[in-house]
Amino acid sequence: xxxxxxxxxxxxxxxxxxxxxxxxxxxxxxxxxxxxxxxxxxxxxxxxxxxxxxxxxxxxxxxxxxxxxxxxxxxxxxxxxxxxxxxxxxxxxxxxxxxxxxxxxxxxxxxxxxxxxxxxxxxxxxxxxxxxxxxxxxxxxxxxxxxxxxxxxxxxxxxxxxxxxxxxxxxxxxxxxxxxxxxxxxxxxxxxxxxxxxxxxxxxxxxxxxxxxxxxxxxxxxxxxxxxxxxxxxxxxxxxxxxxxxxxxxxxxxxxxxxxxxxxxxxxxxxxxxxxxxxxxxxxxxxxxxxxxxxxxxxxxxxxxxxxxxxxxxxxxxxxxxxxxxxxxxxxxxxxxxxxx
Ligand code: FA5
Numbered sequence: 001x002x003x004x005x006x007x008x009x010x011x012x013x014x015x016x017x018x019x020x021x022x023x024x025x026x027x028x029x030x031x032x033x034x035x036x037x038x039x040x041x042x043x044x045x046x047x048x049x050x051x052x053x054x055x056x057x058x059x060x061x062x063x064x065x066x067x068x069x070x071x072x073x074x075x076x077x078x079x080x081x082x083x084x085x086x087x088x089x090x091x092x093x094x095x096x097x098x099x100x101x102x103x104x105x106x107x108x109x110x111x112x113x114x115x116x117x118x119x120x121x122x123x124x125x126x127x128x129x130x131x132x133x134x135x136x137x138x139x140x141x142x143x144x145x146x147x148x149x150x151x152x153x154x155x156x157x158x159x160x161x162x163x164x165x166x167x168x169x170x171x172x173x174x175x176x177x178x179x180x181x182x183x184x185x186x187x188x189x190x191x192x193x194x195x196x197x198x199x200x201x202x203x204x205x206x207x208x209x210x211x212x213x214x215x216x217x218x219x220x221x222x223x224x225x226x227x228x229x230x231x232x233x234x235x236x237x238x239x240x241x242x243x244x245x246x247x248x249x250x251x252x253x254x255x256x257x258x259x260x261x262x263x264x265x266x267x268x269x270x271x272x273x274x275x276x277x278x279x280x281x282x283x284x285x286x287x288x289x290x291x292x293x294x295x296x297x298x299x300x301x302x303x304x305x306x307x308x309x310x311x312x313x314x315x316x317x318x319x320x321x322x323x324x325x326x327x328x329x330x331x332x333x334x335x336x337x338x339x340x341x
Contacts, residue, residue: 009065012057016076019043019050023080033091036084043080051077118341119223119330122318123205126225129249133242135203135227140188142207143170146177148187152194152297153266161265168209181209185226186266189290189309192228193298198305200230205314216326223314230290230307236269239287239308243273247284251277251321262286266294267309275320282320285312 026039043050054073061069116124127137140148146162155161161183168181188204204226212218229242240257247255258281259271267288274281287310292302315327322341324330329337 007065008057008060008062009069012054012061012069013072015054015057016072019054020076020079022050023083027083027087030087030091033088036087036091039087040084044077044084051080115338115341117330117338118318118322119314121341122314122321123223123225125250126205126246126314126317127203129246130203130225130227132249133201133245135201135229138188138192138202138204139206140182140185140191140204142182142209143179144182144187145179148190149180149182149184152190152294153186154291154293154297155265159265166211168211183210184208184311185224186309186311188226189228189266190294190298193230193295193300198230198300198307199232200228200307203227214328216328217316217319219315219327219331221331222327224285225312225314225317227310228290228307229309230305232304232306234289234306234308236271236289236308239289239310242308243287243310247275247277250317251275253277259287262288264288266291268292273310273312277320282316284316284320285310287311 023039023043026042027036030036030039041049046052054076058066058069058073115121131137149155150157150159150162160166167183170179170181172179185204185206185208188202188206192200192202192204205223207221208224209221212220214220227242229238236259240259244255244257247257256276258274258276260274262270262272264270264286267286268291270286270288273284273287275284276282287308290307290309295302295305295307315330318324318330319327
């Protein structure tokens with residue numbers, strides 16, 4: 001029997017249709033999880049939801065129409081449940097995202113950037129300045145043989161500088177010609193002159209090792225900057241000009257350079273180099289004209305070739321520049337100290 005308008009079945013179906021339509025509309029309009037929950041209570045609430053109320057209308061439907069009405073009811077219930085589920089998922093996703101989202105109103109987390117160690121910074125600055133003066137940077141090994149550390153530099157076997165107590169000889173290399181940790185970067189002068197012809201303008205920065213007791217101006221491992229300039233007609237005035245230009249650029253302002261007579265086996269004449277900056281004279285290193293014996297040792301014509309060399313302590317220069325009173329501070333690994341540079 002086809003139901004006609006106005007029968008209880010029609011009324012029932014019309015209510016189901018309204019209910020489904022209203023639920024769809026309410027859920028489409030919901031803008032947050034609370035609105036979805038309110039719609040759930042209104043339509044699918046177990047006690048007084050509209051589905052529950054519609055179910056009660058089922059009782060008024062004649063027995064013959066009940067199976068069809070029951071199916072319609074179940075369909076409506078299922079489609080409202082599906083609408084609810086879709087809406088709930090939509091806001092669950094939004095809320096999950098909200099948990100991970102960045103609150104742009106919170107103060108930012110400071111990012112701590114690393115930086116180079118002050119000695120590394122100093123080395124790079126020295127390389128840059130010397131590069132501007134036309135000096136090329138070269139490297140040499142830290143483990144050296146007797147020839148490069150002493151003999152080619154005219155440091156004879158009986159010279160006190162070769163004393164085992166003043167050097168780190170390597171136990172693995174005990175023998176007639178034991179290797180050692182280089183005690184000066186002057187080794188690189190020899191290595192460069194052995195492999196190249198003049199003219200030369202080189203600078204070499206690296207570690208050197210001496211069994212010195214650590215104090216405010218000494219450390220058993222430190223760095224030197226070695227310069228070598230070999231060109232015809234070179235003299236001590238050129239040496240002083242280069243050192244003064246370097247010191248003025250590195251320290252800033254007008255730096256005075258003072259030479260005091262000294263002795264190094266590999267330079268003649270030899271000087272100690274002092275620099276005056278901020279009203280104080282500080283000893284920075286040694287220098288001089290390359291000794292003819294050294295030129296001969298590397299196979300140069302000692303009558304035709306002239307050059308100067310210098311070797312400065314990098315820690316001493318850095319301490320002077322940054323106002324550090326004790327060079328041991330560079331190696332204590334105290335980040336409060338290191339952060340200042
Ligand atoms: C030399 O090492 C020579 N090779 C320098 C040189 C090169 C002279 C070229 C002539 C020509 P000296 O031993 O004086 O020289 O050391 C040079 C500088 O290294 C010192 O003036 C000082 O600044 C630094 N120095 C020496 N020993 C230490 C140490 N234990 N800790 C920190 N710096 C040091």
